[in-house]
Amino acid sequence: MFTLSQTSRAWFIDRARQAREERLVQKERERAAVVIQAHVRSFLCRSRLQRDIRREIDDFFKADDPGSTKRSALCIFKIARKLLFVFRIKEDNERFEKLCRSILSSMDAENEPKVWYVSLACSKDLTLLWIKQIKSILWYCCDFLKQLKPEILQDSRLITLYLTMLVTFTDTSTWKILRGKGESLRPAMNHICANIMGHLNQHGFYSVLQHCDGLFPGLVSHASHNNPVRWSVGRSWYDWQLSH
Numbered sequence: 599m600f601t602l603s604q605t606s607r608a609w610f611i612d613r614a615r616q617a618r619e620e621r622l623v624q625k626e627r628e629r630a631a632v633v634i635q636a637h638v639r640s641f642l643c644r645s646r647l648q649r650d651i652r653r654e655i656d657d658f659f660k661a662d663d664p665g666s667t668k669r670s671a672l673c674i675f676k677i678a679r680k681l682l683f684v685f686r687i688k689e690d691n692e693r694f695e696k697l698c699r700s701i702l703s704s705m706d707a708e709n710e711p712k713v714w715y716v717s718l719a720c721s722k723d724l725t726l727l728w729i730k731q732i733k734s735i736l737w738y739c740c741d742f743l744k745q746l747k748p749e750i751l752q753d754s755r756l757i758t759l760y761l762t763m764l765v766t767f768t769d770t771s772t773w774k775i776l777r778g779k780g781e782s783l784r785p786a787m788n789h790i791c792a793n794i795m796g797h798l799n800q801h802g803f804y805s806v807l808q809h810c811d812g813l814f815p816g817l818v819s820h821a822s823h824n825n826p827v828r829w830s831v832g833r834s835w836y837d838w839q840l841s842h
C-alpha cells in the first residue's frame with residue numbers, strides 16, 4: 599500500500615512537470631508568434647511606405663516636364679530627402695538620375711534665386727541639412743561612376759551627368775547666386791565647398807578620380823595632390839583643389 603502511494607505521488611509530480619513544460623513551450627510559441635507577426639507587420643508597413651514615397655517621387659518628376667514652371671529649390675530639397683530615405687542604388691537609379699538633372703536644371707535658371715538648389719545653403723534653418731544632403735547625393739554620384747562603362751552610350755551620358763554634379767557643387771565659379779550683390783557670400787560658399795570636398799576625400803574620392811581618369815585619359819590631370827585638378831565633362835573646364 600505504501601509503495602502504491604509513492605508510485606501515485608511520483609506519477610502526479612511527473613504529470614505536473616510535463617504540464618508545466620507544455621505551458622512554457624506554449625508560451626514560447628505564442629511569444630515567437632507575436633515577434634514574427636510584429637516583424638511581418640513592420641515589413642509590410644515599411645514596404646507600403648517605401649512604395650508610397652517612390653510613387654510620390656515618380657509623380658514629382660513626371661510633372662516636371664520641359665517647359666513647365668521650374669520647381670523651387672525647396673521642393674527639390676524635400677523630394678531629394680524622400681528619395682535618399684528609401685534609396686537603393688539598383689532600384690532607384692533612374693529616380694536618382696532625374697533628381698540630378700532636376701538639380702542641375704535649377705542651377706541653370708536665370709535670375710530665379712528661389713529656384714537655385716544651392717540657395718538653400720543660405721537658409722539658417724536648412725544649411726546643415728542641405729550640406730548633409732548634397733554630400734550624400736555627390737557620394738552616390740561617385741558610387742555610380744565606379745560602376746558605369748563609357749563604351750555604353752547611356753552610361754557615357756550618365757558619366758557626364760554625375761561628373762557635372764561633382765564639378766558644380768565642389769566649385770563656386772558657376773553659381774549664379776554669387777553674381778552681383780551675392781559676391782559677399784563667396785567666402786562662406788567656398789568654405790561649404792571645402793567642407794564637401796573634405797567629406798568626399800575622406801570617403802575615397804581620389805580613387806574615384808583615378809578611376810575616371812582611367813576611363814577617359816586626360817579627363818583628370820594632376821601633377822601632385824596639391825595641384826588644381828582639371829575636369830572636362832563636355833562643358834567648361836573647372837579648376838579646384840584636392841586636399842590630402
